[in-house]
């Protein structure tokens with residue numbers, strides 16, 4: 001997917017959703033999981049799933065999950081690797097791996113705790129319970145609840161696309177790298193990336209357009 005995005009410079013935002021109206025993703029195939037044997041095979045599966053989620057989360061464009069039904073296990077981990085989540089009112093979200101005798105292996109233990117805090121993340125993983133879209137909204141697990149999540153995701157994407165594409169990419173990078181650092185190191189990263197944005201034509205265009213009271217036309221340069 002990263003290659004696909006790199007080859008199509010005109011893609012400004014990626015929206016991920018499920019086919020049909022039952023599920024975003026109901027998780028990894030439990031039949032397939034059941035045939036896993038040995039520590040090594042389990043670790044390899046986890047690493048390859050983490051790699052996919054990592055590629056998604058480090059794309060240089062915003063990624064929105066339109067959660068149109070169940071987002072469970074690996075399905076919620078996929079949504080967690082996105083930047084913004086929009087859920088249908090009837091969506092159910094959870095990390096039920098412990099009910100299968102597993103722990104989440106595609107980044108869920110790390111990304112959920114970073115997103116909603118350790119206490120809420122531990123509650124969800126230790127109970128293996130599913131939460132409604134409303135509960136997910138209240139805990140900050142999703143950003144929006146909308147009857148038509150794909151449509152709402154497109155509206156959010158339209159808002160993002162009005163902004164400078166380099167700025168969008170560097171906002172993601174600053175937040176992501178900063179979260180894994182001390183405050184001091186994170187501020188250093190922010191200053192470096194802020195400096196980069198000041199060197200872009202988009203910065204000239206954005207500030208110039210504001211002062212001229214016109215809409216900016218960003219070129220991603």
Ligand SMILES: C/C=C/C(=O)SCCNC(=O)CCNC(=O)[C@H](O)C(C)(C)COP(=O)(O)OP(=O)(O)OC[C@H]1O[C@@H](n2cnc3c(N)ncnc32)[C@H](O)[C@@H]1OP(=O)(O)O
Nearest residue numbers: 026027028029030031070072073074075096097104105106
């Ligand atoms: C590292 C990553 C690890 C993981 O992701 S572990 C997997 C985490 N996911 C789960 O544990 C979810 C398992 N599925 C369910 O709990 C339920 O399903 C649902 C809540 C999603 C839906 O429940 P309902 O509406 O009652 O439908 P239904 O009859 O249970 O499911 C329809 C068919 O779909 C199959 N199915 C659902 N999820 C999975 C899955 N994750 N892997 C394999 N099969 C699945 C079922 O078995 C069934 O199949 P049939 O019609 O043949 O009885």
